[in-house]
Amino acid sequence: MEALYAIAFGTMLAAALYLLMSRHLLRMVLGLLLLGNSVNLAIFISGRLTSPVPPLVPDGELVLAAGANPLPQALILTAIVISFSLVAFTVVLFERAGAALGTADPDAMREAEPRTPAQADAPPDSGAPE
Amino acid sequence: MTQAWILALPVCIPLATMALCAMLQRRPGAQRLLSVAGSVALLGSSLLLLAEVHGGKVLATQFGDWRAPFGISFVADLLAAAMVVITGLMAVAVAIYALVDGAREREHAWFHPLYHGLLLGVTGAFLTGDIFNLYVWFEIMLISSFGLLIQGGTREQLDAGVKYVILNLLVTTLFLLGVGFLYGLTGTLNMADLADTIPGVENRGLVKTLAVLFLLCFGAKAAVFPLFFWLPAAYHTASAPIVAIFAALLTKVGVYAILRVFTLPFGGVLDYIGPLIGWIAGLTMITGVLGAAAQFDMRRILSFHIVSQIGYMLVGLAVATPLALAGSVLYVLHHIIVKANLFLIAGAARRAGGSYHLGSIGGLHRSAPLLALMFVIPALSLAGLPPLSGFWAKFIVVRSSLEAGHVVLAAVALGVGLLTLYSMLKIWNEAFWKPAGPRSEEAARQWRANPRMRLAMLAPIMALAALTLSIGLYAEPFVDFSLRAAEQLLGGEAYARAVLGDRPVASAGDLP
DSSP states (O other): OHHHHHHHHHHHHHHHHHHHTSSOHHHHHHHHHHHHHHHHHHHHHHTOOOOOSOOOOOTTOSSOOSSOOHHHHHHHHHHHHHHHHHHHHHHHHHHHHHHHHSOSOGGGOOTTSOOOHHHHHSOOOOSOOO | OOHHHHHHHHHHHHHHHHHHHHHTTTOHHHHHHHHHHHHHHHHHHHHHHHHHHTTSOOEEEEGGGOOTTTSOEEEEOHHHHHHHHHHHHHHHHHHHHTTTSSSGGGGGGTHHHHHHHHHHHHHHHHHBOBHHHHHHHHHHHHHHHHHHHTTTOOHHHHHHHHHHHHHHHHHHHHHHHHHHHHHHHHSOOBHHHHHHHGGGOSOHHHHHHHHHHHHHHHHHHHTOGGGOTHHHHHGGGSOHHHHHHHHHHHHHHHHHHHHHHTTTTTGGGHHHHHHHHHHHHHHHHHHHHHHHHTOOBHHHHHHHHHHHHHHHHHHHHHHOSHHHHHHHHHHHHHHHHHHHHHHHHHHHHHHHHSOSBTTTOOOHHHHOHHHHHHHHHHHHHHHTOTTSHHHHHHHHHHHHHHHTTOHHHHHHHHHHHHHHHHHHHHHIIIIIISOOOHHHHHHHHHHHTOHHHHHHHHHHHHHHHHHHHHHHHTHHHHHHHHHHHHHHHHHOHHHHHHHHTTSOOOOGGGOO
8 A cells, every 4th residue: 555655656746847847837836736745645655554543542541542643644734734825926926927027938038147248238237127 | 031932032033023014014114113123132032042052051942842852842052053143143234224225115015024034934944953843944934035035026036036936945845855754764853863763774775865865955955066056046136135134044044954964863874975065065166156257247246156155164064074064164154244244235336336237337446435445354255365254264164174185175165265356356346446437426426415325234234344354353262162063063962962851762663
């Protein structure tokens, strides 16, 4: 069972990296989402797939005898919240960048790159953008 | 005051300031006052922390009273406390500078809450003793820096933002992956406990792989050789105070994480990873300084110099003697002050000369003589000339590498110092010495007509320059402090004892 989960994680990670290497902002966002989820799955497997019982301490007892490992679940919960907010930000940023720069190909965005000597000779910087 | 409060205050103060600034969103005047007050309070609380650990004691506390390997620990040794103090110093300097330049027009875009959010993430990362918690602080720091970077909303900033966001999110997520694997391997996330557990792990191959994964993630944060591309693509688009605080703190959090992780949890694989770090350090120094030599925008030159200087900080781990690590510690502390100051000076030079571009600026030695004098101190310190702070930092780095037989690293460090001097001379010749063009003259007139702006810009610049000068002239206590911090880093027992106490230590066998 763990092997199956591990293969699923590897496939997701590979797909995420493939999407991240594409030259389109939308695919890159999907890659980031998939990357976050594959990492969450990795944390889940790291906690070992032991028991399907929820990790609740039974009434009247002090220790958790049988139950799934609760720590990876807590870690994943934190990671999901963080990656959700970051991806939400990223989507808005990419939307604005795509609209302002007129392209969704990050390689074609050269606005912040040094100008070529020919361009640099014509107008030095305008001084305005800051 | 109890230990727990002394440790928690440097995190609580930026958190409270951030929340209050956000609530006062519609009242910029109150926000400005609060921002400076919060920064001063942060500096005060960090000094309190330094006073407490200065004798060599390691402070530790567990949140919620959960026993050490299970709860989240906050720990301060000499290095962490010094980093928090320097964060406080930078917070005050940049908050004062931001009163007049680069922040006013961004107050409606939440400048002050984001600024304190950034400080919150940085101090948290310095103080935490838990590696998953470190990831959380990284993310807090990251989301604040995203917001600050693209605040102006210009085309240039959106382009820079796309690249900065993608690369930083990718490496931070890989860091989380490393944390997950580390937990699967050892069953613990507490750094002191990890230092106990990792040497007993049988699967050495996986330990080495994880060490390299962490080096990749923190190295990308610190902008080392093959992973630095996000930095020069983004930093030069932000406004002066924002880029100054980025340059001071963000990459240094990566360096701090490398220093911490490869002395404490992964201390055992340092002999394997040390030569790798040596190569990275040398190539980082060279590529950074060559990149800077090709640039003609002051902020771009300075951005590439951040990359080059990170190389010096990593030499300490490659050499891995106490003296070499002391060199790294002193280098980080000196570099934060000098680099932030140079970016503030570049911002002031733009006000006084009308541009960041070396081609269109000039005559500043006449129109802003005090600024010219103030430029000389951090610029020569960055290049490592005596009697400034950079000289001592570089001297220790070079001497320790020579003593340990790393002649090539020492030679690279010296050669890169010369090229740094070349870049600084270029800025001096073009911006300060060259006669002023019409645009610079017009800007200089406005600069002279506005004494309040001059004061708020020059006061932090002069304070930081004075600090650089005093580290240079009165180096002994600083060198001594770095040596003690390095010994504590390499020792590790004091740290582990402070965190774990006499309690039994969880081991890999206790895995569920």
